[in-house]
Amino acid sequence: MISRVAVVPHPPLLVPELVGGAVDETAAVRAACLAAARELAEHDPDWTAVAVDPTGPRTVENVAGSFRGYGVDVPVSLSRRPSSVEVGLPLPALVAGWLREHAGARSVRVHLVPPDLPTADCVAFGARLAASASPGRALLVLGDGSHRHGDAAVGRPDDRAGPFDEAVRAALAGADAAALTALDPALADELGARGRAAWQVLAGVPGAWRCARSELLVPFGVGYHVAVWEA
Structure with missing residues (x-):
């Protein structure tokens, strides 16, 4: 049974070495994510994680990798004693490993799902994850919101980005x-909100949930959601 959840984004800007002179501009997102991850680690040192990546469906665990492909060779690992190194580890897995290390968790097992996974399949997968978990386990949910907020947007600005991410918040x-x-998968795709499938996996995890805290940050025109759920 899963009894604690942390929802975070997975942009490279979380890693200070990757943002150069923009460390201060990205500090709020980094601090919110680290706080959520540390709460998760206090609850359970061995995390299950779910994230969206085109290489899914697959599971990644007990490996090391590097952010070299994002500009700086910052090594990370998904456990304290990884058994191998995976070149080209997907970004969500790299961020999960970085959060694990900085939060003091022991391990993180990352389930990657494809970005076009239908809603019903997302929900069913969440239910299966919960059913296979032993009591008191922790779930890390990684996913970004729309990248089309305002003039600073990575993608072309879209007036629907604000209402969409407000609905997620x-x-x-x-x-x-x-x-x-x-949440509408087609709309999420149009807005570049790649976290949709991961959030809908969370929707399938049963429990009498309450939100301990949540936050929406929109630096550089991208919506980043951070939340902590408790059973």
Whole structure:
């Protein structure tokens, strides 16, 4: 049974070495993510994680990797004693490893799902993850919101980005699984919100949830959601 959840984004800007002179501009997102990860590690040192990547479906665990492909050779690992090194480890897995190390967790097992996974399949996968977990386990959910907020947007600005990410924020703040399930995959794709499938996996994890805290940050035109759920 999963009894604690942390929802975080997975941009490279979380890693100070990768942002050069923009460390201060990215500090708020980094601090929020690290706080959520540390709460998760205090609850359970061995995390299950779910994230979205085109290489999914697959599971990554007990390996080391590097952010070299993102500009600086910052090594990370998914456990304290990784058995191998994987070149080209997907970004969500790299960030999960970086958060694990900085939060003091022992390990993280990352389940990668494809970005186009249908809602029903996401929810079913969340239920399977929960059913296979022993009591008191922790879940890390990694996913970014829309990258089309305002003039600073990475993608072309889109007026729908604000309402979309506000709906995600409200769903996370209310621990509202039904609202996460109701997110439109087509709209999320148009807005570049790659976290949609991961959030809908969370929607399938059963429990009488309450949100301990949540936050939406939008630096550089991208929506980043951070939340902590408790059973």
